[in-house]
Amino acid sequence: MEVVETCAKGTLSSGEPSNKPGITSIYDDDEVVGFEKEAEIIMMKLIRGTKERDLISIYGMAGLGKTTLARKVYNNPYIVNHFDVKAWCALSQVYNRTTLLIEIFKQATNDEIEIKEEDDVADMLRRVLIGKRYLIVLDDIWDVEAWEDLGTCFPQGKYGSRVMVTTRIEQVAKYLQHHSDPYSLSFLTxxxxxxxxxxxxxxxxxxxxxxxxxxxxxxxxxxxxxxxxxxxxxxxxxxxxxxxxxxxxxxxxxxxxxxxxxxxxxxxxxxHLEDHLKPCLLYMGLFPEDHKIPVHDLLKLWMAEEFVLNAETENMEEACRVCLSDLLNRSLVMVSGTRVNRDVVYCSLHDVVREFCLRKLTEDNYIQVAVPYNPYQHLHSTESRLCIYIHDDLVKQLDYSEYQLDKIPMLYFKETNSLEFIAHPKLNTWNNQYSNPLDLVVKFRFVRALYLMDVELPNSWATVLQSLTQLRYLALYVKQFQLKWISHLHHLQTLHLKTRKRIWLRASTLWEMTKIRHVNINRSSVVWDFNDEGSCDETSTTMLENMKTFHTCNICLDNMNPGFLWRFPNLEELGLKMKYVPEFPLFPIPEVYTCLHSLSLELSSLKFWDSVGWKSNFVFPPNLRHLYFAGCFLREGMVSNIARLRKLESLTLEEGVPCRISESESLYCWDITNVEFPALKYLTLLRWHIDEWKASEESFPVLEELSIEATGQNFKEIPPCFADISTLRLIRLAYCSHSLGVSAMNIKRDREENTGCDSLQVLGVINN
Known part of the structure; x- marks a missing residue:
C-alpha cells in the first residue's frame, strides 16, 4: 500500500499495523492486483482537466473492486495533499439524506463543529466547502435521484473540486457525467x-x-x-x-x-463452512447494507442466540472470536475498522455476500432452520425459527394491523408464539415514527436479543420486560433504572444501559444474576449500594464467576468496599470513569485479578490535581496487556507501577501531565531514561501536556508503533534514541507541531542511514 511522508499540512495514510492477537484479518493490505493502471487513470481525472467541479464515475458489476480502487486513489499521497477537504460516505439503496450529510460534514470539518438538531446541515456543508478544493466520494450510488438529492450541497466553483462516485449501473454513471467520461472497470486478466x-x-x-x-x-x-x-x-x-x-x-x-x-x-x-458457522454468517445478513457491525456487539448477539456453544462456558467469548476469524479468513466477512494493535473493531459484508445471505433467509419466508445451532440436532430439523429485525416498515404495518402479527404480509407465519428471537441491531432506519416500540416488543415473549438504544423508552418499559424471561442480550435507553427491575432475567448475559439519571446498583440483586457476563453503563452516574447485609462481607462466597467485562461512567467509589472486584474472579476487561480519586487501592491484592487483561481508567478533569498522590493507593494487576489511563498526574511512582507490567503490549495516556522539570519552572518533562517497558508494542499520547520527553533505547525495546495526537506547540521533539529501536516501524502524528514532525522525519532518516533500509513510516496530520 502507498504511504505518505510529509511534515507539511496534510493527511498521511498507511497500511494497518501487523499484529496477531485477537481477531485479525488475513489481509496485509487492501490492494487488489491489476489496479495500478486504473488508479493512475482515475488520479489524472481528479488532478487534471477542468477547474470547474467535475464528477468522476467508476462503474461495473459487484465484486469487481470499484470501492477498493476508489479507496486506493482516495488514500494516495498525491491526492491527499492535492485537496483541501476530503470526505467519504457509503450510500445504499435506502439511505437517510440527513445522516449522510452529517457524516460528510463531520469529515469535512474534522468533527470540530457541533451539529444541533435545528441546524440546516446541507447549508452548513455548502458554506464549509465554498472556496475550497474538495474531494467527496459517494460509494455505491444506485439511482440518479441520490445524486440530485445530495449534489446541490456540493458548491460549484473554479477550484478544481471533484466528486467521485462508484455504481453498479452504467446508465447511472452516464447520467451523472459532467466533463469526464465515466470509467468502466474491467475484469482482471x-x-x-x-x-x-x-x-x-x-x-x-x-x-x-x-x-x-x-x-x-x-x-x-x-x-x-x-x-x-x-x-x-x-x-x-x-x-x-x-x-x-x-x-x-x-x-x-x-x-x-x-x-x-x-x-x-x-x-x-x-x-464448505462448518455447520455452526452458517447461522453466524446468515445472521449478519440481517444488518443493513454497508453497515459497520461492531464486533463486540456481534459476538454477544451470537452468544445470546446460542449459535456458538461451548461445553466450558467461560470460553464462549473465545469460541465466538474463533468463529469470526474463520469467516474473515474465508473472505466471507470484511474488516471495516481495526484498533492500533490490528484487532478487528468493525466488520461488514460485501453487498454480494449480503445478498446471498438474504436469499438464503428468504427461501422459506425468512425462516432459518437449525437456529440456534445444536450439535445434536440435524441441520435440516423441522424446528424452525423466525429471523427478523425491527424497522419502520414493520412497525408501520403493525400499527395498521392493530398489532395482530398474523395479518402482516411480510411475515407469513401462523404460530406467533413460535417467535424465539428478533434481530434488530443498531439501525438508523427505525426512527420510532409510528408507534411506541414497547407495543411491538410485548408481542415477542421468547425474544433473546433486544436492542433499544436508539429510542428513549417511557417509564412503562420495566412492566413490559416482565414477560420477556428468555432475554440473553438487553440494550436499553431509559429515563431511570433499578437493577431489581430486571433481576428476574436469569438468563441475561449482556446488559448495555444508557440513562440520564443516577443508577443505584444493589449488590444483593446483582448476585442473583449468575449468568451475567457483560455490563456496560453509559452517561449516567453509578452508585454501588453495598449496604445490604452480607453483600460486602469478605467472608462471603458470593461470586459472579461468569462476569467478563464491566464498563461504566461516573462511578462513585467512595462508599464501595475495596474488595468488591473479588466478586468477579474471572473479569477480563474493566473500564471505569471515576468522579473522585479513591482513598483506597482499587486492587488491594493485584495478584488476585489474574484474568484481567484490559483496563481503562479515566479520572474526572475536576479531580485531576487530586491524583498527585494516587500512586500510593494504586498498583495494577500483573497480567494487563492493554492499559488506557486518562486525566492523571503521572508522577514517577505511577510510571514505575506501569513499567512493572511485564506483559503490557499497548499503553494509551490521555490528558495527563508528567513531572515538572523543577519547582521553579512551569515546564513538564517526562523522563523515562532509566525506565523499561519490556513488552510494550503500541504507545499512544493523546492531548498530553508535555514540554520535553527524555528516553533511552532501552526504554522501549520492542516498540512497533508510536502515536502522538494534539500535544501542543511546546512539545517539539521525539527523543532521537527512537531511531535505534529496531522494531519501530510506524510513527503516527496528528495535529502536532511542525517541529515534532521534523524530529520524526529525522528519526526516519537516521534509521535509513544506520540500517540501509526504509523500514520506518511517518504518517499524520501536521499543523503549520
Missing part, C-alpha cells in the same frame, strides 16, 4: 487473477510447480472477478494441496454462468 490468487493462497510465496497448472486453471475460471478469486482462496487455502482437488474446483467454476457466478461461488464457500 487471467494473469492478474492468478497473481492475486497466488498471493492470497501462498501468502507472498511462489506456488509449487506441481500445483501451477491447476492453479492457473482455477484463476482462469474465476473469469476476472476479484471477489470470486478471493472467495475461492477462502476455501482452497484450507484444502490439501493436491492437484486433483484444485482441478475439481476449477471444473466446478467453469460450469458457472457469469450472471450467477458470484452467488454460486458464495454458495460453494457457504457449503
Amino acid at each position: 487471467s494473469e492478474q487473477s492468478w497473481k492475486l490468487l497466488e498471493k492470497k493462497v501462498f501468502q507472498g510465496e511462489s506456488c509449487p510447480l506441481n500445483l501451477l497448472e491447476a492453479g492457473l486453471q482455477v484463476a482462469q475460471h474465476c473469469k476476472g472477478l476479484p471477489l470470486v478469486v478471493v472467495l475461492v482462496d477462502g476455501f482452497i487455502a484450507k484444502m490439501k494441496r493436491e492437484t486433483s482437488l484444485w482441478l475439481e474446483v476449477a471444473n466446478n467454476l467453469s460450469s458457472l454462468a457469469l450472471g450467477e457466478q458470484s452467488m454460486k461461488v458464495i454458495q460453494s464457500s457457504y457449503d
Whole structure:
C-alpha cells in the first residue's frame, strides 16, 4: 500500500499495523492486483482537466473492486495533499439524506463543529466547502435521484473540486457525467487473477510447480472477478494441496454462468463452512447494507442466540472470536475498522455476500432452520425459527394491523408464539415514527436479543420486560433504572444501559444474576449500594464467576468496599470513569485479578490535581496487556507501577501531565531514561501536556508503533534514541507541531542511514 511522508499540512495514510492477537484479518493490505493502471487513470481525472467541479464515475458489476480502487486513489499521497477537504460516505439503496450529510460534514470539518438538531446541515456543508478544493466520494450510488438529492450541497466553483462516485449501473454513471467520461472497470486478466490468487493462497510465496497448472486453471475460471478469486482462496487455502482437488474446483467454476457466478461461488464457500458457522454468517445478513457491525456487539448477539456453544462456558467469548476469524479468513466477512494493535473493531459484508445471505433467509419466508445451532440436532430439523429485525416498515404495518402479527404480509407465519428471537441491531432506519416500540416488543415473549438504544423508552418499559424471561442480550435507553427491575432475567448475559439519571446498583440483586457476563453503563452516574447485609462481607462466597467485562461512567467509589472486584474472579476487561480519586487501592491484592487483561481508567478533569498522590493507593494487576489511563498526574511512582507490567503490549495516556522539570519552572518533562517497558508494542499520547520527553533505547525495546495526537506547540521533539529501536516501524502524528514532525522525519532518516533500509513510516496530520 502507498504511504505518505510529509511534515507539511496534510493527511498521511498507511497500511494497518501487523499484529496477531485477537481477531485479525488475513489481509496485509487492501490492494487488489491489476489496479495500478486504473488508479493512475482515475488520479489524472481528479488532478487534471477542468477547474470547474467535475464528477468522476467508476462503474461495473459487484465484486469487481470499484470501492477498493476508489479507496486506493482516495488514500494516495498525491491526492491527499492535492485537496483541501476530503470526505467519504457509503450510500445504499435506502439511505437517510440527513445522516449522510452529517457524516460528510463531520469529515469535512474534522468533527470540530457541533451539529444541533435545528441546524440546516446541507447549508452548513455548502458554506464549509465554498472556496475550497474538495474531494467527496459517494460509494455505491444506485439511482440518479441520490445524486440530485445530495449534489446541490456540493458548491460549484473554479477550484478544481471533484466528486467521485462508484455504481453498479452504467446508465447511472452516464447520467451523472459532467466533463469526464465515466470509467468502466474491467475484469482482471487471467494473469492478474492468478497473481492475486497466488498471493492470497501462498501468502507472498511462489506456488509449487506441481500445483501451477491447476492453479492457473482455477484463476482462469474465476473469469476476472476479484471477489470470486478471493472467495475461492477462502476455501482452497484450507484444502490439501493436491492437484486433483484444485482441478475439481476449477471444473466446478467453469460450469458457472457469469450472471450467477458470484452467488454460486458464495454458495460453494457457504457449503464448505462448518455447520455452526452458517447461522453466524446468515445472521449478519440481517444488518443493513454497508453497515459497520461492531464486533463486540456481534459476538454477544451470537452468544445470546446460542449459535456458538461451548461445553466450558467461560470460553464462549473465545469460541465466538474463533468463529469470526474463520469467516474473515474465508473472505466471507470484511474488516471495516481495526484498533492500533490490528484487532478487528468493525466488520461488514460485501453487498454480494449480503445478498446471498438474504436469499438464503428468504427461501422459506425468512425462516432459518437449525437456529440456534445444536450439535445434536440435524441441520435440516423441522424446528424452525423466525429471523427478523425491527424497522419502520414493520412497525408501520403493525400499527395498521392493530398489532395482530398474523395479518402482516411480510411475515407469513401462523404460530406467533413460535417467535424465539428478533434481530434488530443498531439501525438508523427505525426512527420510532409510528408507534411506541414497547407495543411491538410485548408481542415477542421468547425474544433473546433486544436492542433499544436508539429510542428513549417511557417509564412503562420495566412492566413490559416482565414477560420477556428468555432475554440473553438487553440494550436499553431509559429515563431511570433499578437493577431489581430486571433481576428476574436469569438468563441475561449482556446488559448495555444508557440513562440520564443516577443508577443505584444493589449488590444483593446483582448476585442473583449468575449468568451475567457483560455490563456496560453509559452517561449516567453509578452508585454501588453495598449496604445490604452480607453483600460486602469478605467472608462471603458470593461470586459472579461468569462476569467478563464491566464498563461504566461516573462511578462513585467512595462508599464501595475495596474488595468488591473479588466478586468477579474471572473479569477480563474493566473500564471505569471515576468522579473522585479513591482513598483506597482499587486492587488491594493485584495478584488476585489474574484474568484481567484490559483496563481503562479515566479520572474526572475536576479531580485531576487530586491524583498527585494516587500512586500510593494504586498498583495494577500483573497480567494487563492493554492499559488506557486518562486525566492523571503521572508522577514517577505511577510510571514505575506501569513499567512493572511485564506483559503490557499497548499503553494509551490521555490528558495527563508528567513531572515538572523543577519547582521553579512551569515546564513538564517526562523522563523515562532509566525506565523499561519490556513488552510494550503500541504507545499512544493523546492531548498530553508535555514540554520535553527524555528516553533511552532501552526504554522501549520492542516498540512497533508510536502515536502522538494534539500535544501542543511546546512539545517539539521525539527523543532521537527512537531511531535505534529496531522494531519501530510506524510513527503516527496528528495535529502536532511542525517541529515534532521534523524530529520524526529525522528519526526516519537516521534509521535509513544506520540500517540501509526504509523500514520506518511517518504518517499524520501536521499543523503549520
